[in-house]
Amino acid sequence: MIVSLTSRILRTVDPVCLAKIGWNFGYKGARSVLLFKKRMEQGQFFPPFLYISILNSCNLRCQGCWVDVDKPREAISLDELNKIIHDAKQHGNAFFGLLGGEPFMHPELLDLLATHPDCYFQIFTNGQLITEKTATALRKLGNATPLVSVEGNSSVSDERRGNKDVLNRTLRGLRNCLDAKLLTGVATSLCQTNINDLLTREWLQKLIDMGVHYTWYHTYRPVGPKINEQLALSPDQITQVRRFVTDMRAEMPIAIVDAYYDHNGKALCPMATGISHHIGPTGGLEPCPIIQFAKENVRTQRNLFDVFTESEFLKDFRETAAQHTRGCIVLERPDLVKQLALKHGARDTTIRQTALAEVDGMKPRTSQWREEEEIPEKHWMYKIAKRFFYHDFGVYQQLDPHAHSPKR
DSSP states (O other): OHHHHHHHHHHHSOHHHHHHIIIIIIIHHHHHHHHHHHHHHTTOOOOSEEEEEOBOOOSOOOTTOOSOTTSSOOBOOHHHHHHHHHHHHTTTOOEEEEESSOGGGSTTHHHHHHHOTTSEEEEEEOSTTOOHHHHHHHHHHOOEEEEEEOOSSHHHHHHHHTSSSHHHHHHHHHHHHHHTTOOOEEEEEEOTTTHHHHSSHHHHHHHHHHTOOEEEEEEOOOOSSSOOGGGSOOHHHHHHHHHHHHHHHTTSSSEEEOSSBOTTOOBOOHHHHTSEEEEOTTOBEESSTTOOEESOBSOSSSOHHHHHHTOHHHHHHHHHHHHHOSSOHHHHOHHHHHHHHHHHTOEEOSSSOOHHHHHHTOOOOOOSOOTTOOOOOOSHHHHHHHHHHSSOTTTTTTOOTTOSOOOO
């Protein structure tokens, strides 16, 4: 599997892109995690991986979206983005996830990539705005990987994403990326309407045949102003996803990303461990993309390292989450999210200004944490990589197994 995947990547990805993947993402990414661990021992904090929603605008209207895509545009300017990246680079960071809305609607996206050739960017996109010209520009820059979202077959895609001919237009952008020899991934938010079609060996084989290099299975999280509970996976389906991912990682020549389990299959939350936090389109420093509250903002003259290290709000969020669940505090304990927001006087970072009411109306439900159903990694490569660079960093030592509320 590893030999086949490596051979395919070497044959189908541009050499400049490969070099920047290896250096900016591979070497520097590993180094940033080691620096993160060292800082934690010194009582300092700065996440090695920052995810930035660079604007709220989008050309689609997906079911259950928590971003204000239908509101007036809010965007982080190029100067502000450059300050974020510059401050992070000073402390060893080199990898950044760019989200939206739709990132390719930001008029200065390519300028941002060009300004930081010593960094690597993962762009979460629906792919529809990636023309041949755009893909060629990305190839010349060499420091970004498009992660294109596919949410089902033609009819499901149209229904899930609120437009017509969605799948064909997305696949056209995906093909432009692959033709330009970019390292390219496909992401899916698994839900009731697509799990039977996309959580399959046949779908992975189709991606391999297309030339896709990696895939990322998320699970639909019912949050935001228009929660669609009917789409949410059942607890048994959540376990099914984990089992499928570990099986396929050991069998098929495509990389499969996950963000919610360590090498032993124990659940974790990237926010609770501190390995990543989120910056919203209004500049707020948020615990994660679905927790739309903030005390601090990037629109400050202070160095971002100091802002993160001194944030009592983010510290309290991490510690409270780790004390109550190995899963998602938003899904399992929305009451605690509300309490923390009120305790710290955190600002609602949405344009709609209804985030507190939304959290207050949520019902507790199962997230990725299912006690006594831990499924360890099967493939040695994933097991080693996670053991050293993606684990809980000891934050769950004080976890109270009785502190989380009953789940549905």
